Amino acid sequence: MIERVSRAPKWGIWALCVAVAVGLQVAFASSESFPAGLDHTFSDPIDDFGRWQQSARRTNVLFTGFFTPLSDMVGWALDTVESVLLWVPWYVLPAAIFVVVARTKGWVVGLIPAAVMVYPGLVGLWEVTIDTFALMIISVSIAVALGVPLGVWGALNTRVEKSIRPVLDAMQTVPAPVYFLPMLMLFGIGRVPATFATVIYALPPVVRLTTLGIREVPPAAVEASEMFGATKRQTMTRVQLPMALPTIMTGVSQTIMMALGIVVLATLLGAGGLGQEIMETLSQRRTGRGFATGLAVVAIAIVLDRLGRALAVTDRSKLPGRKVMAGAAVAIVGLTVFGLASGITEFPEVWSVKIFDPIDNGVVWIRDNLRWLTRGFNDLVVADFYVPVRDLLTETIAWPVLLWIGTFVGWRIGGVRLAVFSLSMMVAVGLIGMWNQSLDTLTQVVAAVILSVAIAVPVGVWAGRNPRVEAFLGPILDALQTIPSLVYIIPAVIFFTVGVVPGIVASVLYAIVPGIRITALGIREVPAESIEAAQLFGATRRQTMLGVRLPLAAPTIMAGINQVIMMVLAMVIISGLVGGGALGFAAVSAVKRSDLGIGFEVGFAIVAIAMILDRTTAAVADRLRPVAGH
Amino acid sequence: MKRLLAVLLAFALCAAACGGDDDDSSASSGASDDKPTISFVVNPWTASALNVQVAAQLVESELGYPTDIITIDENEAMFTGLADGTVDAVLEIWPSGITETEQSFFDDGSVVNIGDLGAVGKIGWFVPQYVLDQRPEMASWEGLTTADAGAYFATAETGDRGRFLGTDPSYSQYDALLIDNLDLPFDVQFSGSEAATVAELDSRAAAGEPVLMYWWTPTAAVGKYDLVNVSLPAFTPECGASGAAADADVACDYPEDPIFKAVSAGLADKAPDVQAFLEAFTITNADQLEMLPAAEIDGEDVADVAAAWIEAHADVWSAWVS
Incomplete structure (x- = not known):
């Protein structure tokens, strides 16, 4: 596309863009903010529905015949799992985890998740961890039970796959709290709506990767199976599914990670568990305790991940003999009976350790000694970037100018389709009355993305060049991705101040993870021949990096930046909990006050921003990709 | 693979030996199987958690019902939950926060105001x-x-x-x-x-x-x-x-704000003795201020703080359970 437009017209087109923008600015300079013509068009009926369901849930057949029984069923499953886990002596769960994992992976590997499972008990969080563990088991089970068949169906039927894909895209871009309100309406309060919200948020990876896994099974294997007279069902269950299992399991572990991200926030729905514990300890400013609680979430992640991998091994020859397994089963039953008979069920309190309390002193030290640095950074970001840019977008520049620029940029980058898409999304956001709040949030998102990219790309390049650096960063990145951001966002308020900065800092910490990983991948995948060729022509290291590695890795790095943007958007709601204002606060407020109509509008605005940025960055990545003959 | 068994047994023996001195408090809670679970709402501030802990611990130990505590914001969803019986009682409603929609739950009788808590906010x-x-x-x-x-x-x-x-x-x-x-x-x-x-x-x-x-x-x-x-x-x-x-x-x-207590309309049939207990249940500003510093400043567990208050004030709460 670039080639078709020669230089002079290209310059002329941008000049035209600026001229139109200036013209619009002059014409609309004194106009008010975007006319919110549809401010109540959607929110009022939704509010009416909310009010209707409050009285209807006890009488209407939709509730009494469907949602309420469904809710009761899931509630019963949650209660059962939880009460069984709390009824058996505490050591039975780690022992059972050990047996399941050791069965396929050997006993050394089995000891790791078993020991990790003991950790929450050691820091005095046994019961709340079991709460969350039960919620995770049920949600992930439902997600897998729905996701694998859906993925198989998609793999077998292209039309089904095509219709599922946009829904999955939407599910992944919509910030999870947007689901919270409908869940509250349909299932009431507590752990049941939390379960369904978690399932929706965590479903996409398992569906996608199941479809991918089945598609990747070599056709020869399927043909061979059919040649031996296997039915379609037999081919699926005996050949395709087992061969696709590694890919499906990757999807399941991603689903587990997504689910963990949401069970903590589900405290807004009354789900209790570790999320509630984190919120309470942070209100008491016990940062160390909050950190310890966050690690309990990480512990659940490790245990579920290892359990999933262990269960997925199908190579029967490597399994221990029946006698050993029967022995292990008897041992567990024996231990249970022994524990129950001697009255051991709860985790012994005497074992509780308080290893994280020094963190509290660290927070106080930073508060008292590094204020010049943290507050200086805060005021720099707020006074020199956030406030001027926000005011520029919401007050100085007239809204038609922004519409024009957005559409024009969309057209230049992604053609007419992207232009039309961006324009219609922007107009819709304006019409429902979310224009200024969206621009405010966009300003914060841009600040977070700039900082994230400034950190992630250099670090990613370094890690891509140096395997030792990458190995060192691995566990740190894992921890950043699994520790609930609530744990570090409240100390961020103490260091910076209530406002946009704690949210930006938390978004950066969360978003640099995929940024670093994908950049490192891109750098590593640059073909060795290209680099050798460059060196042959006498290029210096610096020249090789700037002239060969970075350009060749650019499409992958752009995909990483795309992920960074999506992660930052996922954190918008968190920033609303610490003074970020705009859409984040509106989302928090809608959930906390069960304000369905506003919740819908905020959700739509966040999704619109996400989709515009997603498609624009994807289009940029496409254009960076070297075309044959380029 | 015999090692697998050996490790398992060693692990279990150690756990059982070390854990043997555990108190059996869960067995002594006196909750009998045939009584329904009473669900309390806690709103996300400490005083609310303390009131509910005192009430829930007494309902368990004195009246013998199992209890459950759900934390949720003071919003319409909470009232919907009370109205449909998902939760039974909320002990700290601030009158200044009642919205029109929330008032409608009192008007149609699905949520019942059972009197002032005693504390004035x-x-x-x-x-x-x-x-x-x-x-x-x-x-x-x-x-x-x-x-x-x-x-x-x-x-x-x-x-x-x-x-x-x-x-x-x-x-x-x-x-x-x-x-x-x-x-x-x-x-x-x-x-x-x-x-x-x-x-x-x-x-x-x-x-x-x-x-x-x-x-x-x-x-x-x-x-x-x-x-x-x-x-x-x-x-x-x-x-x-x-x-x-x-x-x-x-x-x-x-x-x-004279803070008041409310229950689901169904509680009177589900557990009349709990209803009577909650009607009598009173926590004053002085009581709250006695408990709050331990929880909010010293970071003690609200359940422990409430238990200490119960321990010290048997003369106060014995009247609620008679």
């Missing part, structure tokens, strides 16, 4: 004492009207206007209206959560920086940070303020 504007040491005139709203007063509380985000620190959006509040109607040079910045408000207060107080914020009594923070309630024009029923349904022209202080 007061929402208001608060500053730390060190602010008044520097600017004594700020003890009253009249001292906040000048541009200079705004600049004193300004932050990077509010520029030359003062920053008023708003709160969790589910709490009842109309500070932005008050600021407008009293024509004060302030902007409301919502902290978004109580955790963020407390973190901000802690950080400001440590450096002696000024802060003007939404807060309420009874709370331990008032004592810990030496917070003073800024006086606003006195509350009168006529000045237009009725909590969440505040008129746009409200220009007076928050009213005193």
Whole structure:
């Protein structure tokens, strides 16, 4: 596309863009903010529905015949799992985890998740961890039970796959709290709506990767199976599914990670568990305790991940003999009976350790000694970037100018389709009355993305060049991705101040993870021949990096930046909990006050921003990709 | 693979041996199987958690019902839950926060007001004492009207206007209206959560920086940070303020809130003795202030703090269970 437009017209087109923008600015300079013509068009009926369901849930057949029984069923499953886990002596769960994992992976590997499972008990969080563990088991089970068949169906039927894909895209871009309100309406309060919200948020990876896994099974294997007279069902269950299992399991572990991200926030729905514990300890400013609680979430992640991998091994020859397994089963039953008979069920309190309390002193030290640095950074970001840019977008520049620029940029980058898409999304956001709040949030998102990219790309390049650096960063990145951001966002308020900065800092910490990983991948995948060729022509290291590695890795790095943007958007709601204002606060407020109509509008605005940025960055990545003959 | 068994057994023996001295409190709770579970709502502030802990522990130990505690914001979803019986009781409703829709649950009888808790809350504007040491005139709203007063509380985000620190959006509040109607040079910045408000207060107080914020009594923070309630024009029923349904022209202080208790309409049939107990259940400001510092400042577990209160006040609660 670039080639078709020669230089002079290209310059002329941008000049035209600026001229139109200036013209619009002059014409609309004194106009008010975007006319919110549809401010109540959607929110009022939704509010009416909310009010209707409050009285209807006890009488209407939709509730009494469907949602309420469904809710009761899931509630019963949650209660059962939880009460069984709390009824058996505490050591039975780690022992059972050990047996399941050791069965396929050997006993050394089995000891790791078993020991990790003991950790929450050691820091005095046994019961709340079991709460969350039960919620995770049920949600992930439902997600897998729905996701694998859906993925198989998609793999077998292209039309089904095509219709599922946009829904999955939407599910992944919509910030999870947007689901919270409908869940509250349909299932009431507590752990049941939390379960369904978690399932929706965590479903996409398992569906996608199941479809991918089945598609990747070599056709020869399927043909061979059919040649031996296997039915379609037999081919699926005996050949395709087992061969696709590694890919499906990757999807399941991603689903587990997504689910963990949401069970903590589900405290807004009354789900209790570790999320509630984190919120309470942070209100008491016990940062160390909050950190310890966050690690309990990480512990659940490790245990579920290892359990999933262990269960997925199908190579029967490597399994221990029946006698050993029967022995292990008897041992567990024996231990249970022994524990129950001697009255051991709860985790012994005497074992509780308080290893994280020094963190509290660290927070106080930073508060008292590094204020010049943290507050200086805060005021720099707020006074020199956030406030001027926000005011520029919401007050100085007239809204038609922004519409024009957005559409024009969309057209230049992604053609007419992207232009039309961006324009219609922007107009819709304006019409429902979310224009200024969206621009405010966009300003914060841009600040977070700039900082994230400034950190992630250099670090990613370094890690891509140096395997030792990458190995060192691995566990740190894992921890950043699994520790609930609530744990570090409240100390961020103490260091910076209530406002946009704690949210930006938390978004950066969360978003640099995929940024670093994908950049490192891109750098590593640059073909060795290209680099050798460059060196042959006498290029210096610096020249090789700037002239060969970075350009060749650019499409992958752009995909990483795309992920960074999506992660930052996922954190918008968190920033609303610490003074970020705009859409984040509106989302928090809608959930906390069960304000369905506003919740819908905020959700739509966040999704619109996400989709515009997603498609624009994807289009940029496409254009960076070297075309044959380029 | 025999090692697998050996490890398992060793692990179990160690666990059993070390865990043998565990108390069997779960067995002694006296909860019998045939009694239904009583679900209490806790709202996300400490006093609410303490009240519910005292009630729930007594319902378990004295009346023999199993209990369950659900934390949720004070919003319409909570009332919906009470109305359909998902939860049975809430012990700390602030009358100033009742919205029109929420009132409808009382009107149609699905949620029942079972009387005052005993504690009287007061929402208001608060500053730390060190602010008044520097600017004594700020003890009253009249001292906040000048541009200079705004600049004193300004932050990077509010520029030359003062920053008023708003709160969790589910709490009842109309500070932005008050600021407008009293024509004060302030902007409301919502902290978004109580955790963020407390973190901000802690950080400001440590450096002696000024802060003007939404807060309420009874709370331990008032004592810990030496917070003073800024006086606003006195509350009168006529000045237009009725909590969440505040008129746009409200220009007076928050009213005193006689906190009350409410239960699901179904509780009277489900567990009449629990209903009677909750009707008699009383926690005063003095009781709350006795428990709050341990939980909010020393960071003790609310269940332990409540248990200590129960231990010390058998004379008070024995009347509720008879």
